[in-house]
Amino acid sequence: MHIKIRKSWELGEQDVTPEKIFKQRRNFLKTGVAAIAGGLAGGLLSSHAFAAWPKAGDMLSGITKTDFDPGIDLTPFDKVSTYNNFYEFGTGKDEPLYAAKDFQTEPWKVEIAGACAKPGHYDFEDLIKPHPLEERIYRHRCVETWSMVVPWIGVSLADVIKRLEPTSKAKYVAFETLLDPVRMPGQRRQVLQWPYVEGLRMDEAMNPLTMLSVGLYGRTLPPQNGAPLRLVVPWKYGFKGIKSIVKITFTENEPPTSWNRSARHEYGFYANVNPEVSHPRWSQAKERLIGEFFKKKTLMFNGYGDEVAGLYKNMDLAKFF
Numbered sequence: 001m002h003i004k005i006r007k008s009w010e011l012g013e014q015d016v017t018p019e020k021i022f023k024q025r026r027n028f029l030k031t032g033v034a035a036i037a038g039g040l041a042g043g044l045l046s047s048h049a050f051a052a053w054p055k056a057g058d059m060l061s062g063i064t065k066t067d068f069d070p071g072i073d074l075t076p077f078d079k080v081s082t083y084n085n086f087y088e089f090g091t092g093k094d095e096p097l098y099a100a101k102d103f104q105t106e107p108w109k110v111e112i113a114g115a116c117a118k119p120g121h122y123d124f125e126d127l128i129k130p131h132p133l134e135e136r137i138y139r140h141r142c143v144e145t146w147s148m149v150v151p152w153i154g155v156s157l158a159d160v161i162k163r164l165e166p167t168s169k170a171k172y173v174a175f176e177t178l179l180d181p182v183r184m185p186g187q188r189r190q191v192l193q194w195p196y197v198e199g200l201r202m203d204e205a206m207n208p209l210t211m212l213s214v215g216l217y218g219r220t221l222p223p224q225n226g227a228p229l230r231l232v233v234p235w236k237y238g239f240k241g242i243k244s245i246v247k248i249t250f251t252e253n254e255p256p257t258s259w260n261r262s263a264r265h266e267y268g269f270y271a272n273v274n275p276e277v278s279h280p281r282w283s284q285a286k287e288r289l290i291g292e293f294f295k296k297k298t299l300m301f302n303g304y305g306d307e308v309a310g311l312y313k314n315m316d317l318a319k320f321f
């Protein structure tokens with residue numbers, strides 16, 4: 001008999017962990033009994049020195065709670081995991097949930113290339129495991145003016161980069177998504193040039209806010225959110241947050257980025273959230289938090305100005321949009 005075990009994001013709305021319980025669980029994490037919280041949540045592992053990485057949608061354990069928290073309500077898991085932009089699985093926001101359902105992410109290799117001392121093909125777990133697994137609650141802002149508040153799980157990209165020992169020639173970091181039109185049916189249509197590519201300037205990549213995320217809401221990333229490994233850059237528009245990464249390259253020159261290639265007058269390399277710089281077809285002054293009715297003012301650098309404004313102090317942000 002075939003017993004189908006439902007993944008957490010396939011659960012009906014009534015089954016999804018209520019927000020209140022999740023908040024209690026976070027308080028457990030705060031007090032440092034992460035192993036107990038992991039146990040309550042159904043995970044059996046007590047640290048993230050996993051024998052095998054948990055499967056997509058399973059609970060992660062050994063997560064350190066951090067102070068990153070904008071202090072506003074989280075966007076519920078059933079919104080974060082069902083309203084997605086992931087063109088490899090369709091252009092509709094409701095398509096990735098279904099089209100990515102059976103996306104195979106095991107094993108998952110990440111190629112490290114370019115100007116560094118430690119190039120090679122790594123199991124993605126080996127890039128992540130040496131570093132503390134943190135929960136950070138970030139504002140998540142799409143260029144299309146919707147936003148969410150997401151409790152990401154992941155590691156500091158800076159920590160990973162340091163271990164790879166970039167050379168003085170490494171001025172940028174380029175990222176690439178998997179290219180596989182069989183596993184990613186959206187790639188059979190040329191809506192973008194595949195694979196999806198993104199990049200950061202080295203100082204942006206090394207900023208303490210920048211994350212390599214492997215999960216959200218206490219569990220591994222659902223496929224539609226970029227399993228098993230995606231970038232999170234909270235002061236930039238969502239399209240910088242490249243999903244399902246298979247290659248990281250240290251480069252001397254600014255790397256091409258997918259949306260800039262597709263429409264360079266609309267999407268720049270920097271893509272910093274900026275209420276004053278309009279998209280050519282719409283204003284960026286306001287945004288709608290998913291789940292709320294009224295729009296709110298967009299915050300400069302998505303509210304992370306204290307941390308990142310210095311990166312751009314001598315730059316014309318209207319020119320380098």
Ligand SMILES: Nc1nc2c(c(=O)[nH]1)N[C@H]1C(S)=C(S)[C@@H](COP(=O)(O)O)O[C@H]1N2
Pocket residue numbers: 080083084085086087088140141142143177196224225226237238239240241242243244
């Ligand atoms: N590979 C890849 N990464 C991607 C995208 C994509 O289409 N393909 N969409 C981007 C956009 S526009 C946004 S807003 C975020 C959405 O992330 P979420 O679905 O986890 O909210 O993913 C980004 N990363």
Ligand SMILES: [Mo]
Pocket residue numbers: 085141142143144237238239
């Ligand atoms: Mo987006």
